[in-house]
Amino acid sequence: MTQTVEPGLWSRARDYLRELWRRRDFAWFLAMGRLRAQNASTTLGLAWWVLNPLLLGGVYFLVFTLLFTDRRPDDFLVYLMAGMFVFRFSTTALTGGARSILSNSKLLVNQRFPRLILPIADLIESTVGFLASLGLLMLLALFVEGIWPSAKLLLLLVVFPLQVLFNLGLATTTARLAVPFRDIGNFIPYISRLWFYLTPVIWPLDMIADQSDLVQNLIRVNPMFGIVAAYRTAFLGYPFDGAALAISAVWVVVVLVAGVYSFIKIEGRMVRYL
Structure with missing residues (x-):
């Protein structure tokens, strides 16, 4: 009598990843379809992905220029825009992920595919916009601050x-x-706003230099701290903070593993809630 041995965790994970890879064209099709749909309803289309943080950053730039002239860096405009573009890329993942399943409920009911494709498609969509903003950031660094690309x-x-x-x-x-x-979508804007102000996006780090070590360390363990700082190093030539990026890398592993695992665990029961 032969026994059927249930595939192990790693075997199931490998099969799941293989199926995701096989369906990669489907994820790309969904992402590009959303981009085309959004662009069709506006005159400027994809440019709004760049214009939204650019205009908001312009408002913050005016406020800090008028009120905090002695506390802002000399290259504050590009410093600010780097933080705005990078931070928006991650907060878009929060909001996009929350709607990725609910907005595709008919697709989930009528077709069988790895549900992880839906948040991945949303991520592809936002990544296209973010890459466009990085191109603009390089131009700002070059023509506004005279900072040439370096190693x-x-x-x-x-x-x-x-x-x-x-x-x-x-x-x-x-x-x-x-x-x-479903109420989680209503909380995300408030969570994002709090996270935004706790990250050195619109304010330079030396503004909290007179705070206690506890406050400064809490700011540094923020997962976005090391990520934003690394982009500023790349575009503005700031000193590289390896410790901060290492902390962010730990956060990446924790959030990625926890998020994907919890998603796959409920994947088979999602249709019940739709």
Whole structure:
């Protein structure tokens, strides 16, 4: 009598990843379809992905220029825009993940495919917009501050994949939570706003130099701290903070593993909540 041995965890994970890879064209098709749909309803289309943080950053720049002239860096405009673009990339993952399942409920009911494709497609969509904003950021650094690209730009080969993986963890976490608890989408803007002000996006780090070590350390363990700092190193030539990026990398692993695992665990029951 032969016994059927249930595939182990690693075997199931391998099969799941293989199926995801087989369906990669489907994820790309979904992402590009959303981009075309959004662009069709506006005159400027994809440019709004760049214009939104650019205009908001312009408001913050005016406020800080008028009120905090002695506390802002000399290259504050590009410093600010780097933080705005990078931070928006991650907060878009929060909001996009929360709607990725609910907005595709008919697709889930009528077709069988790895549900992880939906937050991945949303991530592809936001990544296209983010890459466009990085091009603008390089132009701002060159023509506004006169900062030419240097070898530090190679740091993008590390920090960009890290942020993409971090965003995937964020998207799968909010997607998993939003299916049984739809109210989570109403809380995300407030969570994002609090996170925004706790990250050195619109304010330079030396503004808290007179705070206690506890406050400064709490700011530094923020997962976005090391990511934002690394982009500023790449584009503005700031000193590289390896410890901060290492802390962010730990966060990436934790958030990615927890998010993807919890998402896959509920994947088979998602249709019940739709």
